[in-house]
Amino acid sequence: MRCDFADSLLQGYFDGELSGRKSAELERHLRHCDHCATELVDLDLLRDRLQLAQLYEPATPSLRWKVNARLHTVAPTTAASQPRLWHWLAAAAALLSVAILLWRVGRGPRGDNYQAELAGEIVDAHVHSLQPGQMNGIASNDERVVEGWLEGRARFAILVRNFANDGFELKGGRVDVIEGHAVAVLVYERNGRPINIFIWPTRERDSPPRTGSRQSFRWLDWRKGKKEFCAVSDVDPVDLERLHQLIESSA
């Protein structure tokens, strides 16, 4: 039988992660709860056993060797060609991008060129995300898990819904950079093909979807509730519109 009161607190106590006040509270509880006292002994035994078994597996010599050898051939970052001055300019660049954003917002509705440029960057980001090892985010079909993960990173709230019943399965989320801004990305799958939805805050009014294509990908962009959404995929254009409607109606 478990003791629900102390179940996860006991873990924190055992791992030395509780505050003094919480620790004292748990110690008082331990005096009366045989179950927790026994559980604590079990935790201790389990840890001893794990330690004794020496399960830690250090890197193989060949891994070290290979990594060291490759470090001399791989370019440090994609920004490798930029001088280190970049670091000093980071603050200035941040200010500048805010200024650009405000300028754009102030400019009112955007022209088609701008839309095309932005869509181009987004399609590029979509293609980039399809390459192996590029999923730097969370892979989960759990709405709350993805929502929670994005919440800590995107700095604006995003409603995450899995539309698996409608044939759009939630695969996860990640954060990407478009025009120097962090944007949230929701990843769905339709008939085995990925759909990325890029989301970022906007000050502009709601707008109906606009669509276009670039390379072999189609994008669909709309604004709703001070957020801009851009869905990209190589699925049937009808599917993008369908997903747009699902998102709109779930909000």
Added chain:
Amino acid sequence: MNEFDAEDRLRFEQLVLPHVDAAFNLARWLLRSRADAEDVAQEALLRSYRFFRGFHGGDARAWLLQIVRNTCYTWLEKNRPMELSMEFDEELHLQTCATPETLAIAGDDRKRLTLALETLPPRFREILVLRELEGCSYKEIAAITAIPIGTVMSSLSRARRQLHSALTNSSQGARP
């Protein structure tokens, strides 16, 4: 430009490379294979080197392990997607994988623990590896696995209980 590259490499060697063991260990347990772990850890280390300018100080081990973890999950998704979906059905998972038979054939305790740990869903396995083998704090685990600290605590609780019951099954199975 070369001196900048050399400086970056030196910083990388000083800050990140000391954690190659941690990278390999996490990959080995997530992928349950030393050979796959070597490939995936290598990929993750090279990725971390490419992204190194995005690292602005702080906990280099947690930063690296986050990349290792993501690389492992991407790899699993591609190569063994079943393993990732297993975790949604823990009960079934325990029944089918941690049978007394499979665990009982493990002779010594190290093998028995290894098998028991490997039957846990990846998300529980990684949290135990980070805590018990890597000695990470809850805060570090939260950063690496991108879950809130409260969830770290409750996941550890479930992970330890599952490991415990997997081991109990095995010792019962070992009895004649």
